[in-house]
Amino acid sequence: MANEVPQSINLLTPVNTPEDSWERLYEWLFSFGKYILIAVLGIVLVVFGFRFAFDRINNDLTGEVNTMSATLADDFFRNNEIKYNNWHRLLSDMNRISAEQQKNSTVVASITESVPSDVELVDMSYVGGRVSMNFIANDFQAVQGYESLLKKNPNYDQSSLKVLLNKSGSSSNKIEFSVGFNINQEEAAESAAAASDTSAPSEASN
Numbered sequence: 001m002a003n004e005v006p007q008s009i010n011l012l013t014p015v016n017t018p019e020d021s022w023e024r025l026y027e028w029l030f031s032f033g034k035y036i037l038i039a040v041l042g043i044v045l046v047v048f049g050f051r052f053a054f055d056r057i058n059n060d061l062t063g064e065v066n067t068m069s070a071t072l073a074d075d076f077f078r079n080n081e082i083k084y085n086n087w088h089r090l091l092s093d094m095n096r097i098s099a100e101q102q103k104n105s106t107v108v109a110s111i112t113e114s115v116p117s118d119v120e121l122v123d124m125s126y127v128g129g130r131v132s133m134n135f136i137a138n139d140f141q142a143v144q145g146y147e148s149l150l151k152k153n154p155n156y157d158q159s160s161l162k163v164l165l166n167k168s169g170s171s172s173n174k175i176e177f178s179v180g181f182n183i184n185q186e187e188a189a190e191s192a193a194a195a196s197d198t199s200a201p202s203e204a205s206n
Contacts, residue, residue, distance in 0.1 A: 107155075107183055114149060118142040129183045131156075134166075137175045150181065157182040
């Protein structure tokens, strides 16, 4: 018996039943959708692997940093660091002032060697190119003689030269006096260079 052709369409009745929709979804999941799920799963696994590797590297670096920090925070290393820094500054200062100290030593030696025998040097200071000395002389002529020697020395600034009588010493024939003057830096440098040149051959011969 042939199927009868319906004379009308009921719009309230769907053509595809729910069973047909679930069947199509099932077919799609097991055909094209499974490849999408596999791709997403692969991406997730790759991201997880990179994250795991980076976290492990980060944890290792953090552990090393913490170990080094704990080592450096120890009192032994901290005290050694302070000590070595002080030594470094001391050596730097010594290298910086070695040339200046050598010149000062030459100047001081030339001053003390020029003191006559009838004048006794009590104390001396040399600061910033200024020389200050205290003496005891046997008589006033000795003071005048030493003053004339200082005025003839080109290494000393004559405008700054001052000779002051302080007072009589413990004995009536003793005179205490002070001397102050500035060093001519250029003249002193030339004299120091000449002294070093003359001492070099003697050292070589020894």
